[in-house]
Amino acid sequence: MISARGVCAAHEGGARVLHDVDVDVRPGAVTALIGPNGAGKSTLLAVMARLLEPQEGVVLLDGQDVRAQKGEHVARRMAVLRQDTHLAVRLSVRELVMLGRFPHTGGRPTPHDRRLAQEAIEEVALAELADRRLDQLSGGQRQRAHLAMALCQVAGADVSAAPDGGPRDGEHLLLDEPLAALDVKHSVAIMRLLRRRAAERGASVVVVVHDIGFAAAHADHVVAMREGRVVADGPTADVMTAAVLSDLYDTEVEVHDLGGRRLVAYHG
Amino acid sequence: MTTTPVRPEAEVALAPSAAERRATARRWRVVLVLSVLLLAGAAVLTLAGIRGDLAFVLELRGRRLAALVVAGVAVGVSTVLFQTVTANRILTPGIMGFDNLYVLVQTVAVAYLGATAVVTADVRVRFAVEVVVLMGFALLLHALVMRRAAGRGDVLVLVLVGVVLGSMFTSATLLASRVIDPNDALTLQDLLFASFGSPDRQLLPVAAAVVAAGTVLALRRAAVLDVIALGREPAVGLGVDHAREMRRAFLLVAVLVAVSTALVGPLTFLGLLAANVARELLATHRHRWTLPTACLVAVLALVLAQLVLERLLGWGTAVAVVIDVVGGLYLLLLLVRQGRPTSRGTLL
Numbered sequence: 001m002i003s004a005r006g007v008c009a010a011h012e013g014g015a016r017v018l019h020d021v022d023v024d025v026r027p028g029a030v031t032a033l034i035g036p037n038g039a040g041k042s043t044l045l046a047v048m049a050r051l052l053e054p055q056e057g058v059v060l061l062d063g064q065d066v067r068a069q070k071g072e073h074v075a076r077r078m079a080v081l082r083q084d085t086h087l088a089v090r091l092s093v094r095e096l097v098m099l100g101r102f103p104h105t106g107g108r109p110t111p112h113d114r115r116l117a118q119e120a121i122e123e124v125a126l127a128e129l130a131d132r133r134l135d136q137l138s139g140g141q142r143q144r145a146h147l148a149m150a151l152c153q154v155a156g157a158d159v160s161a162a163p164d165g166g167p168r169d170g171e172h173l174l175l176d177e178p179l180a181a182l183d184v185k186h187s188v189a190i191m192r193l194l195r196r197r198a199a200e201r202g203a204s205v206v207v208v209v210h211d212i213g214f215a216a217a218h219a220d221h222v223v224a225m226r227e228g229r230v231v232a233d234g235p236t237a238d239v240m241t242a243a244v245l246s247d248l249y250d251t252e253v254e255v256h257d258l259g260g261r262r263l264v265a266y267h268g
Numbered sequence: 269m270t271t272t273p274v275r276p277e278a279e280v281a282l283a284p285s286a287a288e289r290r291a292t293a294r295r296w297r298v299v300l301v302l303s304v305l306l307l308a309g310a311a312v313l314t315l316a317g318i319r320g321d322l323a324f325v326l327e328l329r330g331r332r333l334a335a336l337v338v339a340g341v342a343v344g345v346s347t348v349l350f351q352t353v354t355a356n357r358i359l360t361p362g363i364m365g366f367d368n369l370y371v372l373v374q375t376v377a378v379a380y381l382g383a384t385a386v387v388t389a390d391v392r393v394r395f396a397v398e399v400v401v402l403m404g405f406a407l408l409l410h411a412l413v414m415r416r417a418a419g420r421g422d423v424l425v426l427v428l429v430g431v432v433l434g435s436m437f438t439s440a441t442l443l444a445s446r447v448i449d450p451n452d453a454l455t456l457q458d459l460l461f462a463s464f465g466s467p468d469r470q471l472l473p474v475a476a477a478v479v480a481a482g483t484v485l486a487l488r489r490a491a492v493l494d495v496i497a498l499g500r501e502p503a504v505g506l507g508v509d510h511a512r513e514m515r516r517a518f519l520l521v522a523v524l525v526a527v528s529t530a531l532v533g534p535l536t537f538l539g540l541l542a543a544n545v546a547r548e549l550l551a552t553h554r555h556r557w558t559l560p561t562a563c564l565v566a567v568l569a570l571v572l573a574q575l576v577l578e579r580l581l582g583w584g585t586a587v588a589v590v591i592d593v594v595g596g597l598y599l600l601l602l603l604v605r606q607g608r609p610t611s612r613g614t615l616l
Binding site for chain 2: 076079095130
């Protein structure tokens with residue numbers, strides 16, 4: 001479980017972006033972070049992933065302050081995917097995904113790590129491009145490669161015990177717009193994959209999503225943010241309502257149930 | 269993106285793929301060819317045309333070769349490290365003003381203490397002072413880089429800062445040299461540029477030990493450096509203490525630059541040449557490959573330059589100049605081929 005308690009944050013030298021945010025990310029579920037541009041979704045994700053120091057408040061990972069835990073202990077359980085997947089280095093897909101094992105291996109991967117990497121690559125359907133260099137891939141393929149790295153980073157926690165006694169409970173995935181560069185087919189496949197991770201392995205998954213249709217269809221929980229504050233937080237059915245969404249986006253939004261699926265439509 | 273592969277462990281491909289094996293074999297070939305070339309060059313440089321007192325000539329040439337090796341390794345390691353932590357392949361410690369600062373410190377010392385005092389001081393003390401000053405500068409630069417990294421990591425700003433600092437140090441050097449006695453000025457010239465001919469007997473072992481230790485340190489961090497090369501956020505996400513690793517790398521760079529400059533004088537562009545040629549030949553950024561190969565290329569370039577100048581043209585002391593001309597042209601080539609450098613780093 002990841003919890004933000006009273007988190008206030010700002011970017012370097014900028015105005016405050018998050019105001020007293022309290023959020024719980026539940027294990028075994030996909031939580032979608034939604035909201036208009038500038039709502040603070042990515043900033044909240046960055047604070048949770050300890051990429052950005054909060055000005056006030058604390059982030060708890062499995063009940064402990066994330067900043068009080070050793071970097072590699074946290075990294076074995078929590079992986080983050082940022083929006084910007086541009087890298088300045090020349091690596092193959094496999095080399096990138098293998099780097100996800102770094103917190104576990106310190107750079108000396110075993111056959112077990114190679115297998116986890118191979119599985120992660122297959123999960124995002126990049127097996128045929130595994131030896132291709134990242135700069136030779138399309139934006140969507142590169143995004144999937146980075147997602148595979150994140151999956152690989154937190155995989156196998158139940159198999160290899162922590163050699164230095166670090167905590168070992170749960171896997172956590174923090175994904176900032178993992179669908180941004182993906183077509184519909186791959187977006188659906190990735191959301192299904194994340195749901196499966198959550199259901200089968202009890203992973204807590206946080207996804208920043210812009211497409212509220214995807215959030216409605218695939219998330220178990222939704223946290224709606226606006227101007228740095230949480231305005232709604234709960235099961236998808238409770239948050240994805242016409243009233244909440246219309247207010248959130250200042251746009252008229254309709255929500256329909258169609259054969260058990262929630263469809264969101266908005267007027268341009 | 270079909271179903272999760274549920275397969276027995278044995279069936280999943282664990283062995284390196286054919287592409288991986290080919291890449292590794294290619295990299296070994298590169299290392300082998302460079303090593304053979306280097307050995308051949310070193311042999312010619314040391315053994316060709318020996319006349320007179322054999323022991324004396326061998327000792328002198330051996331010392332000279334050792335200086336080239338130590339300086340080359342220092343330049344190779346320091347440049348690869350520097351380019352990794354700044355996420356830019358056209359930056360070198362030389363471009364960021366390290367070498368100019370070294371020259372400034374020497375000049376100021378001669379100006380205020382007099383040439384006699386500087387020359388008669390223990391060369392190791394002089395070296396230690398240089399190392400301390402350069403490390404201080406490295407920490408300053410590090411603070412600056414970290415500030416930029418916290419913002420958007422704008423590399424162009426860094427390059428600009430380097431150019432400004434470099435010119436500042438050069439101007440200060442000029443200013444200091446105005447107050448130097450003409451005789452002292454000659455001594456200063458010797459201090460700064462004559463080291464190739466006859467490297468100092470006392471300094472060489474110290475320098476060799478320092479460079480060896482620094483290289484081992486860097487190689488032991490090779491895996492961490494691979495992660496650092498991804499950028500700050502991915503590195504932090506993978507549990508690396510990014511700020512600490514950056515600080516360490518900058519300090520190590522300062523020590524290595526001090527060593528190479530003390531031994532053979534400022535070599536602004538050698539590192540640029542070595543690090544980039546190594547990456548081109550290896551087609552990878554993995555530091556377990558690039559660190560040793562950049563060293564090989566740097567030493568080879570120094571040995572070849574020395575050979576050509578000494579044997580063919582008979583200009584013993586101009587190696588640094590030639591390396592800088594070739595390296596400078598290579599920098600231009602990189603810039604032209606790459607188009608505009610982006611603000612996000614240009615290691616590709």
